[in-house]
Amino acid sequence: MTFEKLYSGALRIQKRLSEDRQNLHKTAECGMSLPRTVQYCADRLIKMGYSPKICSKGGIICTVGRGEKCVLLRADMDALPIKEESGESFSSETDAMHACGHDMHTAMLLGAAQLLKDAEKELHTTVKLCFQPGEETLRGALSMIEGGLLSSPKVSSAAMIHVLTATDRECGTILIPPAGIGAAGADFFTVFIRGRGCHGSTPYLGIDPIGTAAHILTSLAGIVERELSPDGGDVLSIGRIQAGDSDNAIPDCCILGGTLRSYSDSRREFLKSRLSEICRFVAKAHRTEAEVVFTSGCPSFINDADLCSRLPRIFEGATPAPIILPEGTRGGGSEDFAYVSREVPTVMLAVCAGAKSAGYEYPLHSKKARFDESALPYGAAAYAAFALNAHT
Numbered sequence: 001m002t003f004e005k006l007y008s009g010a011l012r013i014q015k016r017l018s019e020d021r022q023n024l025h026k027t028a029e030c031g032m033s034l035p036r037t038v039q040y041c042a043d044r045l046i047k048m049g050y051s052p053k054i055c056s057k058g059g060i061i062c063t064v065g066r067g068e069k070c071v072l073l074r075a076d077m078d079a080l081p082i083k084e085e086s087g088e089s090f091s092s093e094t095d096a097m098h099a100c101g102h103d104m105h106t107a108m109l110l111g112a113a114q115l116l117k118d119a120e121k122e123l124h125t126t127v128k129l130c131f132q133p134g135e136e137t138l139r140g141a142l143s144m145i146e147g148g149l150l151s152s153p154k155v156s157s158a159a160m161i162h163v164l165t166a167t168d169r170e171c172g173t174i175l176i177p178p179a180g181i182g183a184a185g186a187d188f189f190t191v192f193i194r195g196r197g198c199h200g201s202t203p204y205l206g207i208d209p210i211g212t213a214a215h216i217l218t219s220l221a222g223i224v225e226r227e228l229s230p231d232g233g234d235v236l237s238i239g240r241i242q243a244g245d246s247d248n249a250i251p252d253c254c255i256l257g258g259t260l261r262s263y264s265d266s267r268r269e270f271l272k273s274r275l276s277e278i279c280r281f282v283a284k285a286h287r288t289e290a291e292v293v294f295t296s297g298c299p300s301f302i303n304d305a306d307l308c309s310r311l312p313r314i315f316e317g318a319t320p321a322p323i324i325l326p327e328g329t330r331g332g333g334s335e336d337f338a339y340v341s342r343e344v345p346t347v348m349l350a351v352c353a354g355a356k357s358a359g360y361e362y363p364l365h366s367k368k369a370r371f372d373e374s375a376l377p378y379g380a381a382a383y384a385a386f387a388l389n390a391h392t
Contacts, residue, residue: 010377065123111380165354186334
């Protein structure tokens with residue numbers, strides 16, 4: 001079935017796509033536990049004739065079609081801990097916000113579920129639909145793999161979609177990735193620096209963890225600047241510093257939180273090793289102790305060469321015309337579906353869902369981010385087109 005035909009079918013359910021997206025947006029939830037979101041999606045799937053399985057760790061899996069090959073389609077469902085200020089009439093009623101467009105992804109996959117159910121007689125493969133929690137924390141994909149996502153039936157190929165807003169491209173434009181690394185590997189970490197608290201007027205009676213933190217911060221900057229070649233695109237950032245409750249007291253502990261990113265597995269491991277070494281030895285030099293805890297992470301995402309070569313044919317006839325990204329294009333962000341890309345041939349598609357020229361000026365993860373819902377039928381059709389044509 002052609003992309004054009006699937007897109008026409010998605011236009012017929014555009015109102016339903018928008019309703020799904022807005023309902024999910026209002027009740028945004030974070031992390032691995034998404035009870036309202038999961039229940040909403042399960043109920044919608046049941047109405048379409050599916051038998052969804054709600055996984056013990058928070059996701060949903062269901063299948064449609066029959067065949068030797070099995071195509072996996074994934075949508076992430078979790079939001080960010082951001083208080084929304086987008087001004088949308090359906091703004092989030094919780095303390096979380098779908099500022100990365102996961103509500104769009106989920107609505108698109110629900111739309112694809114309907115398109116695939118309607119075209120089930122034409123399906124010569126099994127299609128496994130995955131609604132995943134915990135992408136923002138980089139925990140969800142691995143959790144679902146450990147729960148059997150890639151087996152029963154065994155997955156042959158996989159695809160996921162990200163939406164983009166505040167772009168210079170027309171809404172609905174599908175971005176086809178080049179083969180190879182498409183997103184950086186990442187690790188979230190927390191550094192606990194332990195000293196000994198005392199009165200602010202007598203610092204010599206204590207051991208200052210905040211002073212140690214300052215020295216650690218300047219030392220960490222040197223890893224990327226002085227120990228790695230600049231062509232790797234590696235990044236180490238501290239985004240959180242927490243210490244003390246009083247202006248006139250040196251605290252017992254200071255906490256640093258941050259992330260590191262790398263496209264190379266070996267450089268990623270080097271960064272982790274050096275981060276731990278520097279924190280430990282700088283702390284010792286200042287009479288404190290430092291412990292580094294890596295809380296979650298994922299490897300770099302790999303777009304499969306064979307699947308990437310098939311995508312122009314799969315999306316032939318799409319309007320606006322799909323854009324084939326040049327070799328070397330890769331995102332600075334990270335994606336935990338990378339774990340799937342290390343197990344089976346996988347591609348990461350992007351759909352433009354908000355042009356700057358149309359007033360969508362705030363980027364992903366902004367508390368004012370908005371998304372153009374006219375992208376929803378394109379995404380639903382893209383998911384379905386991949387499922388129907390990836391192995392033909």
